[in-house]
Amino acid sequence: MNTLNRRQALRAGSLAAAGGVALAGGVTGALGAPAAFQHGVASGDPLPDGVLLWTRLTPSADAVPGSGRGRQQTVGWEIAHDPEFRRIAARGRVGTGPERDHTVKVDATGLAADTWYYYRFTWRDSVSPVGRTRTAPARGSAVDLLRFGVVSCSDWQAGHFAAYRHLAERGDLDLVIHLGDYLYEYEADPDGVRPHDPPVEMVTLEHYRRRHAQYKTDPALQALHAATPWVVTWDDHESANDSWSGGAENHTEPDEGPWSERQAASQRAYAEWMPVRYEPGGHIYRRLEFGSLVELSMLDLRTYRSQQVSHPFDRGIHDDERTITGRKQLEWLTSGLVTATAQWKLIGNSVMISPAQFPSTLNTREFEALTDLIGPIEGVPYNVDQWDGYTHDRATVLRTLRDHGVSGTVFLTGDIHSGWATELPADPLTYPLTGDSVATELVCTSVTSDNIDDYLRVPPRTLSLVVEAVLKLANPHVKYLDFDSHGFSVLEVTPEAVRMDWFRLADRTDPDSSAEVTASYRVPAGTNKLERVPRSLDGATPRFEAATEAERAEAERQARARQARETAPNTAARRDDAPSNEPAASREAS
CATH class of the missing domain: 3.60.21.70 (Alkaline phosphatase D (PhoD))
Incomplete structure (x- = not known):
C-alpha cells in the first residue's frame, strides 16, 4: 500500500467524499446529507477482499435514535472504483429496523486488494453522502x-x-x-x-x-x-x-x-x-x-x-x-x-x-x-x-x-x-x-x-x-x-x-x-x-x-532539585516548590 506522493491527489477526493458527492433528493442535514442519512457514512476493519460499510437510516420524523419507532426498511448499497459510480464493484440490498435502531452494516466482499473504493447508500429517492474506503x-x-x-x-x-x-x-x-x-x-x-x-x-x-x-x-x-x-x-x-x-x-x-x-x-x-x-x-x-x-x-x-x-x-x-x-x-x-x-x-x-x-x-x-x-x-x-x-x-x-x-x-x-x-x-x-x-x-x-x-x-x-x-x-x-x-x-x-x-x-x-x-x-x-x-x-x-x-532543561533542573531535597536528611525543612510563576517554566516558545 503505497501512500507516497498521494496527498494532493487524494485530498480533494477525500473532502468531496466527506461532504457528500452528487447527493440526490431529500432535505439535507449534517454535512449536506439527506435527512434520511443524517448520521453520515463510515467504513471499517478492511480485509484484502472486503470492508465493512455503515450508515443509519432515518425513515420518518418519529424514528429518531433510541426511540424504537419506525418500520422495517430496505436500504440499497453500492461500492465503486470511482466517485461517480460508473464502475460498480459490488452492490446489494439490506434490511434494517427498530430492533437495531435502523443502523445498517454491510460486509462488502469480493473486492480487489490494496484498492481505494467509493461507496454510498440509497433509500427511495434519497442518496447518502459518498464515503471513501480502502481494502488491505x-x-x-x-x-x-x-x-x-x-x-x-x-x-x-x-x-x-x-x-x-x-x-x-x-x-x-x-x-x-x-x-x-x-x-x-x-x-x-x-x-x-x-x-x-x-x-x-x-x-x-x-x-x-x-x-x-x-x-x-x-x-x-x-x-x-x-x-x-x-x-x-x-x-x-x-x-x-x-x-x-x-x-x-x-x-x-x-x-x-x-x-x-x-x-x-x-x-x-x-x-x-x-x-x-x-x-x-x-x-x-x-x-x-x-x-x-x-x-x-x-x-x-x-x-x-x-x-x-x-x-x-x-x-x-x-x-x-x-x-x-x-x-x-x-x-x-x-x-x-x-x-x-x-x-x-x-x-x-x-x-x-x-x-x-x-x-x-x-x-x-x-x-x-x-x-x-x-x-x-x-x-x-x-x-x-x-x-x-x-x-x-x-x-x-x-x-x-x-x-x-x-x-x-x-x-x-x-x-x-x-x-x-x-x-x-x-x-x-x-x-x-x-x-x-x-x-x-x-x-x-x-x-x-x-x-x-x-x-x-x-x-x-x-x-x-x-x-x-x-x-x-x-x-x-x-x-x-x-x-x-x-x-x-x-x-x-x-x-x-x-x-x-x-x-x-x-x-x-x-x-x-x-x-x-x-x-x-x-x-x-x-x-x-x-x-x-x-x-x-x-x-x-x-x-x-x-x-x-x-x-x-530548566524543568529538569528543578526536578533534580526536588529529588535532592526528597532524599536530604532534613526532609522536614522541604518546601512545596510549584514554579507556576517562574519565567523559564511559564514562557511559551514562539
Whole structure:
C-alpha cells in the first residue's frame, strides 16, 4: 500500500467524499446529507477482499435514535472504483429496523486488494453522502508504506473535534485507529462547550443509542469517517468509567440496575453504531493484516478484566488469578505475537502497559491533577486501572517477547489524555543498567478530554513541564511526555521504522482550530528502541521538542532539585516548590 506522493491527489477526493458527492433528493442535514442519512457514512476493519460499510437510516420524523419507532426498511448499497459510480464493484440490498435502531452494516466482499473504493447508500429517492474506503494489501505482499491516524478520548462536552477535521483533510491516511473513549457516558455539563444528549448519564439502551447518534452528527467526525476506514476498540467510557467485568466505578446498584444489563446495552449500541466486525455475543478483540509489513491486534481490556484493587500496595496487583485481558485473550495475544509473520506487530491497547512510578516529590496540587487525569493512584506509585494493576498479565506478555526474541512490537495506546513515548524493558527495576527493551509504546493524547493544564487551570507548557521532568527522572524508560496537548497523532510504518508525530490543537473549543506538530519519535527496525526525529512527516520542526530546549532543561533542573531535597536528611525543612510563576517554566516558545 503505497501512500507516497498521494496527498494532493487524494485530498480533494477525500473532502468531496466527506461532504457528500452528487447527493440526490431529500432535505439535507449534517454535512449536506439527506435527512434520511443524517448520521453520515463510515467504513471499517478492511480485509484484502472486503470492508465493512455503515450508515443509519432515518425513515420518518418519529424514528429518531433510541426511540424504537419506525418500520422495517430496505436500504440499497453500492461500492465503486470511482466517485461517480460508473464502475460498480459490488452492490446489494439490506434490511434494517427498530430492533437495531435502523443502523445498517454491510460486509462488502469480493473486492480487489490494496484498492481505494467509493461507496454510498440509497433509500427511495434519497442518496447518502459518498464515503471513501480502502481494502488491505494481499496477505504476505510487500508493502513499502502505511500511514495511520491515531486518536482517543473524544469528549463531546469538552470541545469540538477539530482533530478529526485535520485528519480528514490530510488525504494521505490509509486508516484511522481509535483506541477508546469514542464517547462519554456522563450527564450534561452546564459548563461544557456543548451539552450531552440525553442530558442524563447513559444507563439504558435508549441512552447509549442516543449518545452515539449525537456524536455522529459532528461534521468533523462525519468527515473523517467518510474519508478513510477506521479500526476501533472500546475503553471504559463507552460503558462507564473504570469498568471491569462485574461493574464500574461509575455504576451504582440497585439505583442504576444490574451491571450486566448496562454492559449489554452499551455493547449492543456500540455494535449497532460503529463500523466494526463485532456483534453482541462475540468478542471485539481481533487481528488485521496489512501485507508482510503490519499485523494490527486490537485488544479489549474492559470486558474480561478483574476488578481493580483499591490501592497499589494491595498484593493483589501481583496475583496470577487476576487479569486485565482474560485468559483466552491473553493466550490469543501472546501466541499471535510468537507466530506473527509480519515485520511490525502493532497492538491497539486502550490503557497504558508501560510501568509508571509517581514520585512523592510532586506537591499536593500536582498530584491531585495527576489523579484526576490518569486514575486512582492514591498518593503512591501505580495507576491500578492500567496494566500496572495487573502485573502478572504484563509480565506474561513481556516475557513472551523476550524469551521468543520477538522484535518490532509497538503498543499504540490512548486513555490517559497525554502523549508518551516509552521503551518497554523486560525488567523495569534494573533498566537501563541491565536488560534490553523488548517493545515500545506510543500513547496519543486526547482529542478533547481534559489534561493537566485544564485541571490545574494554568496555561499549557507551564507547571506541567516540571511534572513531566519529575516523572521522566523516576521512569528512565519514558523518552517523551506531554501532559497538556489536545489533538491527534499520525503513525507512519515502513520496513525501516515506525514513527509517530504528535499534533497539538491551538484551541480544543474552536472547530476551526489550527494544529502544529509537538514531537516526533521513531522505532528503527530491529531495535525496540526510540529515537527522537528532528522533523515531522509534514517537514515541520516539532515545537516542544526543539523550540523549548531551555524550558525543558530548566524543568529538569528543578526536578533534580526536588529529588535532592526528597532524599536530604532534613526532609522536614522541604518546601512545596510549584514554579507556576517562574519565567523559564511559564514562557511559551514562539
